[in-house]
Amino acid sequence: MDIQKLTNNAISLLKKLIETPSFSSEETQTALLIEEWFQCNKIPFKRTKNNVWATNKYFDSTKPTILLNSHHDTVKPNSAYTNNPFEAFEKDGKLYGLGSNDAGGCLVSLLATFSYFYSNKKLQYNLVIVASAEEESSGKNGLNSMLKIIPKIDVAIVGEPTQMHLAVAEKGLVVFDAKIKGTPSHAAHPNNNNAIYNSIPVLQWFKDFSFGKTSAILGDVKMTVTQINAGSQHNVVPGHVDMVVDVRVNDAYTNKEIAEILERESPCDEINARSLHLNSSSISLHHPLVKAGIEMGRNTYGSPTLSDQACLSCQSLKLGPGDSTRSHSANEFIYINEIEEGINIYIELLNRVIIKNDN
Structure with a gap:
């Protein structure tokens, strides 16, 4: 599949997502845009509330399963915005707009990556992708509600802005x-x-x-x-x-x-x-995903910010284009080349990794 075409389509989707308000628990319209992505790529999908998900074409329950996840909800724009937060525009190599960095760039990059691998008969593992809702509010109808619906997962890549370095733990x-x-x-x-x-x-x-x-x-x-x-x-x-x-x-x-x-x-x-369920999470430095990333020259670090990793019981790696310091900031943006790099790194990582089934 043409990676450049997938990348261009992913950037186009991100612009549509930016221009469609999707505050936590109000993601109905962005869920429709994600459905449209799957339809255009001829990929069967399912929707549970505002979570949209799919599995690879040749899913095999005897193989281990990797979850690809990012969210399409956003926080509300803060009062310091001077741009229209719902206008997606490019300037100086940057794509501006609410949710561009957190976590729209990660989501569209993972959608492109999943689409790239969807019809691959030779995958040594399964892929499940969940474009989830209510991450910003840790709501009850987000990824946590999907874990009993999607197939059992062995490890997860959670798309959050990490500059494509490996966040091997988060607080x-x-x-x-x-x-x-x-x-x-x-x-x-x-x-x-x-x-x-x-x-x-x-x-x-x-x-x-x-x-x-x-x-x-x-x-x-x-x-x-x-x-x-x-x-x-x-x-x-x-x-x-x-x-x-x-x-x-x-x-x-x-x-x-x-x-x-x-x-x-x-x-x-x-x-x-208020609650005790948002625990710290981590992945072993010896896990094949981490080892493959290190071989590619990516750094490892511990992340101070919370994500949907907190609701996962399996090992998980936080990895995505963009910079966490831009999240929830005024005039939020992501560099176009960060999305291009993100898709290429995701694809190379999944091409390199060998996941063994522990069952």
């Missing part, structure tokens, strides 16, 4: 809601138990606290207070301060262990984890 995430209490009162009267003032040493504790275990790949656990809220009017001292704490968990801790530490040691009056 997990636990979000905590915390409360600091005080005595409500009129602002004109003395009050030695002001909840806002009480929060000052608590904020300092979160700023200074360090978890003891460091990961060779993922470094330290990263804890950040990201939201704080208190009070309703100028002349009332509030009875409590609410805080949100974002904790990025390395592979030296389970999410449950992090929760137990903060419940035991933090100086908050209340602190509760």
